[in-house]
Amino acid sequence: MVKRPHSPLPGCQHVNDFEAARVLVWPDTPSSEIIEPVGLTKIIQSYALDEQWLTVNGDRDSEVSMSEPPDADEPIGEPADTDDVGDNPPKVRYIDLSEQPALLAFKWLGPEVTIHQKKATFIVRDEYKEFIEHALSQGRLSRTFVTGQPGIGKSFGAVYFLMYLFGLGKSVFWVQDDFTYYFDSHGVQRLLDPKAVPTSEKFRRALMDSWVLIDMDQDAMPSTTYKFAPYVIWTSSPRDLRWRYFTKHFWPCARWFMKAWSAKEIMAAADKLGSGHDDVMARMAWYGPVARSLFHRAPPTEQDVSNDIRCALSGNPFAVDAHDGTQPVHAVFLVMPAKDDGGHCLVREKFYAKFLTPAVAEMTFELAENRMEQLQLHLSGAFDIPSTRGVAGKLVEGLMFRSLSRGMRLPDIFGGGVVAATDVFTPQGNLKTGRPLYLRLLLPSFAAVDAMIVLSDGRLVLLQTSLNTAHSKDFGMMLRIISRLLKGAGVHVSGDILYCVVGSSAFRVRNLARTAANTLTQLQDLARRSAKEFSTEVGVSTDIARQRIHHFRVVGVTFDHQVGFNNVDLSASWAGSACFACILRWAANTVGVLSNTTGIFKQNVDLSGSTQADALEELAADETNNLTPKQ
Numbered sequence: 001m002v003k004r005p006h007s008p009l010p011g012c013q014h015v016n017d018f019e020a021a022r023v024l025v026w027p028d029t030p031s032s033e034i035i036e037p038v039g040l041t042k043i044i045q046s047y048a049l050d051e052q053w054l055t056v057n058g059d060r061d062s063e064v065s066m067s068e069p070p071d072a073d074e075p076i077g078e079p080a081d082t083d084d085v086g087d088n089p090p091k092v093r094y095i096d097l098s099e100q101p102a103l104l105a106f107k108w109l110g111p112e113v114t115i116h117q118k119k120a121t122f123i124v125r126d127e128y129k130e131f132i133e134h135a136l137s138q139g140r141l142s143r144t145f146v147t148g149q150p151g152i153g154k155s156f157g158a159v160y161f162l163m164y165l166f167g168l169g170k171s172v173f174w175v176q177d178d179f180t181y182y183f184d185s186h187g188v189q190r191l192l193d194p195k196a197v198p199t200s201e202k203f204r205r206a207l208m209d210s211w212v213l214i215d216m217d218q219d220a221m222p223s224t225t226y227k228f229a230p231y232v233i234w235t236s237s238p239r240d241l242r243w244r245y246f247t248k249h250f251w252p253c254a255r256w257f258m259k260a261w262s263a264k265e266i267m268a269a270a271d272k273l274g275s276g277h278d279d280v281m282a283r284m285a286w287y288g289p290v291a292r293s294l295f296h297r298a299p300p301t302e303q304d305v306s307n308d309i310r311c312a313l314s315g316n317p318f319a320v321d322a323h324d325g326t327q328p329v330h331a332v333f334l335v336m337p338a339k340d341d342g343g344h345c346l347v348r349e350k351f352y353a354k355f356l357t358p359a360v361a362e363m364t365f366e367l368a369e370n371r372m373e374q375l376q377l378h379l380s381g382a383f384d385i386p387s388t389r390g391v392a393g394k395l396v397e398g399l400m401f402r403s404l405s406r407g408m409r410l411p412d413i414f415g416g417g418v419v420a421a422t423d424v425f426t427p428q429g430n431l432k433t434g435r436p437l438y439l440r441l442l443l444p445s446f447a448a449v450d451a452m453i454v455l456s457d458g459r460l461v462l463l464q465t466s467l468n469t470a471h472s473k474d475f476g477m478m479l480r481i482i483s484r485l486l487k488g489a490g491v492h493v494s495g496d497i498l499y500c501v502v503g504s505s506a507f508r509v510r511n512l513a514r515t516a517a518n519t520l521t522q523l524q525d526l527a528r529r530s531a532k533e534f535s536t537e538v539g540v541s542t543d544i545a546r547q548r549i550h551h552f553r554v555v556g557v558t559f560d561h562q563v564g565f566n567n568v569d570l571s572a573s574w575a576g577s578a579c580f581a582c583i584l585r586w587a588a589n590t591v592g593v594l595s596n597t598t599g600i601f602k603q604n605v606d607l608s609g610s611t612q613a614d615a616l617e618e619l620a621a622d623e624t625n626n627l628t629p630k631q
Contacts, residue, residue, distance in 0.1 A: 009206055011198040012182060012189040018174075019188050020102035022166050026185070030169030034136045036129060037167025043100055044124055046091045047268050092268035095122040103163075107176075108155050115296075121272040123265055123291075125153060127258050128160040134256070135161075135233060136168075143232040145246045147239075148258035148351075149335045151292030154235040157258070158215040161233060171210040173226065177218045182206070197223040204228045224249045238321040238335055238351070257337035257351045260289040269295060288334055288356040302363075308332070309364050313371050318382040318392065320353045332356060332364055333391055353391045365398030372399075372561065376504075383467045383503075393466025396559070397450045400465065400502070401440065403561050410436065411557045411565035414453065414461055414498070437491065449478060452485075458494035460485075465502045467509075470516035475499075475523055475552070476538030479545045497548070501556045509568045513556035517570065520552055 008014055025039030097103060097113055097120035104110040112120040135142045146154060165172050171184040180191040191197065207229040214222050214234040221242070226232060227249050236242050238257075246253055261269075266289060270280045273295060286300050287293035308331035316322075320333050338350035355361035368375060382392035404410070414436070437454040453461040462478055464470070478499070485491040499520070501513045527534045527546045534549075535541035556568035 006186055008189045009182060009198070010200045010203050011193065011196070012191050015181075015188055015190045017188055017190060018105050018181060018183070021105060021163070022183055022188060024100075024102045025163055025167040027167060027169050030185075032168075034133050037164060040163050040167040044093050044095055046093050047272060049090050049092065049264055049267050049271070090264045092264055093124040094268065094272060095124060096120075097122055103159070106159050108159060116273055119272060119274050121269065122156065122159075123153070123269050123272075124160060125157070125261075125265060127153075128157045129164075131157070131256055131258070132161045132164045135231070141230050141252065143230075143246075143250045143253035144234070145243055145253060145255045146233060146235045146258060147237065147243070147255060147335075148337075149260050149290060150237045150330050151290040152258060152260050153291055154237075154258060155215050158213055158233070158235045162213055165211055165213075171206070173207065173210055173212045173229070175212060175214040175216070175222055175226065177216050177220065182210075184210075195223075197225040199225055221245050226250075240321045243321070254349055256348045257335065259337060259346075260334055261291050261294075262289070266291070266294065285357055285359050288360070290334075290356075305331070305360065305363060306367065309360070309367050313364075313367060313375065316378045316381075317375075318353070318378055318385075318388040320388065321351070330356075332360055338387070350387065352387050355391060355394060361394065361398060365395065365402060368395060368399065369402065369561070380504075383508075386468075389466050389468055393450050393464070393468075396465040396502070397440075397463065399561060400559055401438065401451070403564075404438065408564055410453070411567055413500075413555055413557065413567050414455060439485075439491070449474075449481060452481075454485075454491050454493070455495070458492070459496045459498065460493045461498045461500050463500050463502055467501070467503050467512060469512060470499070470519055472519060472523060472537045473539060475520065475549065476540050478552075479538065479540045479548060482548065483544075495551070497552045499552055499554045501554070502559055503556075504558055504560060506556075506558050506566075506568050509556040509558060510570055510572065513554050513568065513570050517554040520549075520554055524550055524552075 024043070025037060027037065027039060031037065095103070097109055098118045103122070104113055109120075109122060112122070131144075131146060135144055146157070148154060162172060162174060166183065169185065171182070174181040174183065175194070178194065180194040180197070182189040182191070197203075204225075207226065210229055211231040211233070212226045212229040214226070214232070214236075216222065216236070222234070232250055232253070234242070234246060243255065266280065266284075269275075269291060270277065275295060279299070280294060283294050283297075283299055286305050287297070308328045312329045312332045317329050317332060320329050320335055332355065333353040334356045335351050335353055338347040338352045339345065340347055355364065379392055379395065382388040436456065439452040439454065441449065441451065449462050450465045451463040453463065455461065460482065462481075478497075482493055482497070485493060499516060501509050501516065503509045503512075523534065523538065526537060527549050531541075531543075531546060534546055538545070538549075554570070556570060558566045558568060
């Protein structure tokens with residue numbers, strides 16, 4: 001029974017609920033150290049992984065292992081993803097729920113035992129520990145809105161955060177839809193009416209010395225009384241309405257976007273739960289790296305996926321942070337924490353969206369063809385927002401690819417209106433016949449490159465459909481991609497390299513292409529003056545890269561699925577006032593973007609070795625650390 005040496009807080013009563021979980025990890029002496037409490041660590045186990053079953057099935061003859069010696073112009077010592085560094089084999093931490101009955105009182109954990117019985121497992125994601133230790137390090141004021149893709153375990157994370165705070169001897173208010181509990185060294189109290197939070201001085205003093213952990217499923221908002229607490233964590237799906245409420249009532253505060261599941265976490269969960277490997281991989285093709293879907297939903301049919309995509313396209317599919325459950329945009333897109341300009345570090349306060357899986361992307365391209373008039377305005381707006389610019393560009397590239405494969409001619413600037421080739425891929429043979437080779441990147445956008453076209457005369461076209469400003473690091477990434485082409489797609493680049501900005505608005509394409517041209521000119525001058533400074537600026541340090549940068553040229557084209565391609569004259573000037581230019585920008589951005597697209601040679605190329613894409617992104621693309629040409 002609960003000891004009651006002190007009277008309960010106003011509006012509360014002492015209860016036994018969750019007392020066993022509190023006692024399980026509560027220390028004899030409170031701690032201020034930012035280290036996982038001993039009481040929590042002792043109930044967590046480690047699982048060593050066997051990664052062999054995740055090797056992609058199929059024809060392996062065309063694959064090139066990334067363990068092979070790099071090309072001569074490939075950078076040495078490039079930063080790598082550290083997710084599994086030091087794990088040989090990689091390990092994942094977990095709690096065996098069948099051995100910890102005290103934890104089953106939590107509403108998310110009890111059903112796990114009902115479903116999986118003795119195999120019930122709580123995967124303790126590295127994400128959880130990283131966040132709570134970040135929150136504890138913020139000093140006297142720490143208020144964070146923890147969000148991310150629905151179904152990746154934010155509510156499970158909230159349980160870990162709670163147990164971590166218990167283990168340090170911290171008092172905590174635990175706020176959910178139908179109840180609120182208060183935990184301290186004396187036991188557990190329950191708020192009699194969670195919708196009527198007391199405002200008395202005694203209750204406020206308790207808040208000022210406590211953490212508040214909010215995890216609510218329904219649309220209700222937490223009481224503003226909790227703003228008196230200096231430490232607040234709210235775990236939620238990426239709902240903009242909730243975030244605006246949080247910033248209004250709990251300022252100062254910050255957002256923290258949680259990553260989707262990594263390859264090793266999915267592997268560990270599948271093994272511990274006894275899920276069939278083939279079944280997990282089949283679900284991955286449609287569900288992506290989302291644990292709730294992979295392990296708690298029935299395998300989808302193509303019709304199910306089609307219905308979700310149609311529903312998402314019926315409104316604004318790019319409103320990924322306005323999730324309300326009625327428009328399943330997260331069945332199409334995956335929300336991930338953003339990366340810095342170099343792509344090496346996560347920027348947790350921001351996010352970017354990407355297609356959930358390649359299969360979902362292809363079906364979206366197909367279904368979007370007949371909705372371009374409706375999508376044009378949303379697409380234009382998506383290009384203006386960094387978080388959705390990548391998926392907007394991918395949609396444009398996918399539609400362009402479909403149009404090209406149906407016979408649409410390439411722009412004159414690429415060689416005089418060449419028609420797309422057949423779907424048979426024989427690089428040398430097709431190029432000898434004068435047909436260009438279209439390369440599609442399997443992994444998410446490589447900075448400024450969304451697709452590539454290899455022309456028969458040895459020239460290379462790097463297509464940017466994401467309509468983003470090109471920076472020095474983008475040109476460095478392009479140089480790294482080119483260095484991978486010979487092994488990744490059997491393509492040798494011997495001529496000029498055209499960096500081509502593609503969009504529906506000539507005004508916007510012209511501005512972005514001019515900016516890119518200015519950046520390129522500066523880099524070319526830098527390459528002539530100082531090899532060291534050039535290397536620092538672009539992140540590539542080889543002689544071949546410095547020579548290659550002088551073969552780059554910036555061009556721009558517009559695309560419309562009915563009209564086709566048109567060259568954009570970068571030397572043209574816009575007449576009129578700044579106001580007139582703004583009107584033209586608005587008008588251009590609302591004009592039809594593109595539609596059908598497919599391309600020349602239906603060839604996908606995985607250049608995962610040239611980027612710091614984490615294991616999850618590689619797995620979501622059905623590739624792990626290999627260069628794999630695909631038809």
